[in-house]
């Protein structure tokens with residue numbers, strides 16, 4: 001049986017829920033697909049399943065995440081063999097967590113990342129000031145970290161996909177007229193306590209949001225389609241107000257939030273651009 005690829009990790013801000021809204025904003029045609037904040041890749045896998053991706057470049061700042069994508073693309077069998085030997089056990093979790101990913105082979109790094117993600121507390125990705133993963137063991141009934149069919153399906157979807165460890169601006173060096181870029185940045189915080197920016201030491205502040213907007217302007221001038229999702233904040237509305245951008249609202253259930261009382265439906269923004277016809281040629 002052929003499995004359809006799905007995200008192989010849980011990731012804060014995963015886009016499974018917004019997928020239907022995002023699809024409404026897809027241009028009628030586009031060439032290459034770029035996703036510079038790939039995370040768990042929910043929208044990429046959705047587009048792949050819908051047969052809309054023919055050529056793609058995926059990137060992210062998170063080295064362990066990108067290593068995992070590369071290992072699954074290039075050596076799924078070895079990732080599966082590795083995971084198959086891992087027990088769901090607290091002592092094993094902490095031993096594996098303590099290992100330096102740089103001392104492991106690429107498939108071992110990928111297996112470690114998937115295992116820690118699926119058995120760690122709440123599917124969080126959090127590192128300390130030294131960049132070491134520090135999420136505690138999570139208690140689950142039967143965590144499915146060994147999903148052989150999906151790893152093979154994901155590997156198939158990633159064949160001939162360019163996967164890079166890079167800051168989002170690198171998209172400027174790669175996107176051509178008629179391409180589509182989907183940006184799903186760490187969200188602009190809706191409150192002082194919102195913790196959506198902590199994927200990586202350093203976070204993603206207002207200055208980064210501004211640089212991202214400038215990047216969108218540059219791509220628009222070049223004739224590149226963009227779709228961007230972000231939180232519903234005054235900063236985001238201001239950055240993208242008026243031409244060439246159009247802003248619409250969508251509803252999402254935020255599943256990963258340390259404050260369980262604040263889970264629920266919230267408004268998020270989807271921003272697209274209007275490209276002058278002449279810039280597409």
Ligand SMILES: C[S@@+](CC[C@H](N)C(=O)[O-])C[C@H]1O[C@@H](n2cnc3c(N)ncnc32)[C@H](O)[C@@H]1O
Nearest residue numbers: 011013014015037039040042061062167168184
């Ligand atoms: C909201 S998440 C993306 C979620 C993704 N769409 C999904 O479905 O899981 C944001 C991602 O941006 C990455 N990131 C943070 N700062 C970055 C930067 N300056 N350049 C590139 N990626 C960055 C994080 O590692 C994280 O994976």
